[in-house]
Amino acid sequence: MEEKGEKVVSSAQLANKCMVNAAQVRKDLAYFGEFGIRGVGYFVKDLLNDIKRILGLNKEWKMALIGVGNLGSALLSYKDFLKLNYNIVAAFDIDPPKVIGRISEKLGKPVEVLHINRIKEVAKERKIEIGLIATPPSEAQRVADLLVEAEVKGILNFAPAQVTVPEGYVVKDVFFTTILDNLAYLLSN
Amino acid sequence: MEEKGEKVVSSAQLANKCMVNAAQVRKDLAYFGEFGIRGVGYFVKDLLNDIKRILGLNKEWKMALIGVGNLGSALLSYKDFLKLNYNIVAAFDIDPPKVIGRISEKLGKPVEVLHINRIKEVAKERKIEIGLIATPPSEAQRVADLLVEAEVKGILNFAPAQVTVPEGYVVKDVFFTTILDNLAYLLSN
DNA sequence: GGATGTGAAGTCGTTCACAGCT
DNA sequence: AGCTGTGAACGACTTCACATCC
Secondary structure (H helix, E strand, C coil), X not given: CCCCCCCEECHHHHHHHHCCCHHHHHHHHHHHCCCCECCCEEEHHHHHHHHHHHHCCCCCEEEEEECCCHHHHHHHCCCHHHHCCEEEEEEEECCHHHHHHHHHCCCCCCCCEEEHHHHHHXXXXXXXXXXXXXXXXXXXXXXXXXXXXXXXXEEEECCCCCCCXXXXXXXXXXXXXXXXXXXXXXXXX | CCCCCCCXXXXXXXXXXXXXXXXXXXXXXXXXXXXXXXXXXXXXHHHHHHHHHHHCCCCCEEEEEECCCHHHHHHHCCCHHHHCCEEEEEEEEXXXXXXXXXXXXXXXXXXXXXXXXXXXXXXXXXXXXXXXXXXXXXXXXXXXXHHHHCCCCEEEECCCCCCCCCCCCEEEECCHHHHHHHHHHHHCC
16 A cells, blocks of 8 residues: 555555454554544554564564475575565575585575584574574474574474474464365365 | 374373363364264274364365466475375466476476466366465466466465455465564564 | 263453544 | 544353263
8 A cells, every 4th residue: 555655544444455344453453552543544654664563573584594495495585585574694404515506596695505503603693583494394393492592582384393492482383284274174165 | 193003082182282272172073073982082093084084185186386486396396295185286387498397307296387378278177176376476366367267266375465266266375474474573572 | 980072151352333533 | 524442242262060971
């Protein structure tokens, strides 16, 4: 909406776009503060900034990728990260020489692929706060342990495996096969 | 648990593994029928079969991949699909010759990459029921329209774009940047 | 004895409806 | 005049607690 030059938006419009109830939009926003103007609506630009601040997107998040296979390569070349203030500043694999050729040919911005035993050292050095696990499932917990040891507080886990971390750390799973199962269920009815 | 040779499992054990309440497990399962034995629990093997049947996983789901870039290649080589009764039986791109070399070198089972204008024809021929959209976001809706035209009822959308389909069709999004935002929010507090 | 299946109770989230502002 | 912010009503989901059955 900002790109389209729209200045103001109402909760009803937002609700429409998000396929939810208008009161829901207002309640959710009001939870974090008063962002709207009664009788008018929300200023698009201000709201965008406020939401970004609420979500913690008003800073650059430095991320480490662990596992540079097919999925890892896809993540490395995912340009949209940059628009969203996320940045992969280090990549690790158990066999860096093997993968480095494979990705360097594809990428504009080359990210060196380091051996996983350097995670702790490099994570501290580059102030990495989020780790992306893109290894085979069998290695996911081991990698998570390394990230915890390196005090990387947030983990986005793409490996189809349960990963547990201590209090104070957060794991979010991206299990697209679960979503596929959901789709299959819906199609079966 | 089946692989470990465990014969019986209680709702309490399942709840523990899933980090939910035991009554929740029982209610959810009971919604679909009576699968347990009072005083005993659930037979692992039977429960697994029942759940698979409920989810619609007791058949092979034939899928089409549209967009063979980095992410598409990753999906093509995602071997775990096979274990889960999902199978990519066709891949499409706007420029097949360009991508075919890139993926054939990596894959055991080669899947030919066809031009997108053949979706309808091939989808019918191969009885494809699920489409995987792995194109740039700008093309997502266009591809969805093609899939609808080909009567592919289910869509798993990996492109960060809103996709709408008519009644009777289902779209499920895999927006991992949304999950990343969630992670960033949790880390900001 | 012990775990399931399930009404009843409790909790949480959503929606309504309108007072309060601009 | 119109839209937000919000208490109150509503509805849905979760948990409790126990009757039921193996």
